[in-house]
Amino acid sequence: MKAWESRLDVLTIDLEKFQDYTEKVLRQGITITNLAQERKNGPDSLKSLHELVQLISADMPSPAAFTPVSYEQWEAFELKNPSLLPEAYMIAKDGPKYVGLSTVWRLDKEPRGLVQGNTGVRREYRGRGIAVALKLKVIDFARRNGYRKLKTWNASNNAPMLAVNTKLGFKREVGWITLEKALA
Template identity: 40%
Template structure:
């Protein structure tokens, strides 16, 4: 197909709506509002590098590209990249121009590798990455639950069983309203659970600071305190699941679900999921989305029992800089 003449320029704050629209059509299971993207940009840790570019054609935004680093997976020489192009303009050279801009900008940091994502059935994106030396290293299942057909009745016995063992479920909203939230205890629970979530082999897992976690958790624009559930054993926080607001008003997105190591095998995670889904249904939501790494058999089993239906997998790709920078 004939190449499209585009102008590549640095991102500007006026581009947030266009960036969100491109993100949502390219990554439909990971939609973000302009406000969410803006918030994340404004609260990036100082040591994590990032930059973004825009592709314009006839004064219309038709593509975007960015590199970034994450506090929870930080290596100064490793970068995540993302390229988005208007689907009606695929195979017109826009992605290649944006990729070249990324490569040129990254050279000064002496990278050793880059990673990217694509859904397995997005063949144009997959071919684009493979042509540039990217190889698959992990698969995540994206799943959804139709709440109109969800019936919590068969599962309430698991909630009753958990409570009969002395565990109490409270929401973040309740703890905040009663000035009982122990933020450090919740952070400690998150760290322990997150450490056991499978991650891509090339990722360097690093400890986030309490301040960064608080900013991206308790203060985030998509936080839904009433849908943030915590299981307690006395005053100890032992398990959690949360649902976060999504740009689609009828949908909620599942966050981190997990239980402290010493409390696993007691049905806490399953019971928390039941409580959360029943809450979502009662509030009139129509769908809950979730993602799980393909090796996370325990959580995948829980979701399947509850009726979640898998969608095409999202694949993590990695490329050595020596190969990717020559493409």
């Protein structure tokens, strides 16, 4: 499996150029909120978010078959990650239903850098501009909070995600190759 690392200098993007995506998404009744907001709605919200993370993760290209992650594990690794930025963890909602997300965390060794983690949208909501709208929100957060760089990794066969990132101006860096040796 090959994954491309890509980077975006958030100051170079012309946000106005992508305004149509945000407006299109809003016209469909989709709102974009963040984890800091949703956490205030109590544990059921976090349970719903965990379910969405599982659905999306199952659709990501991976060298191994998908293994679900329990709520407790997800909470320990993702929600309690000290580098997590809940205000930058964007969530798309259709009414009360979570339909998409885009995660972000700090890069401890690069104070002005952020890692763009998973981005995903429920299957039945894809192709409506939701991923672009979510990532625009992340970029807007970065710009407003003094961050300069967004780093991400995408499987080389993940055409939709690569299309979204290329559209937004991410520039490809090195490729990370995963090899498997099958032991007898």
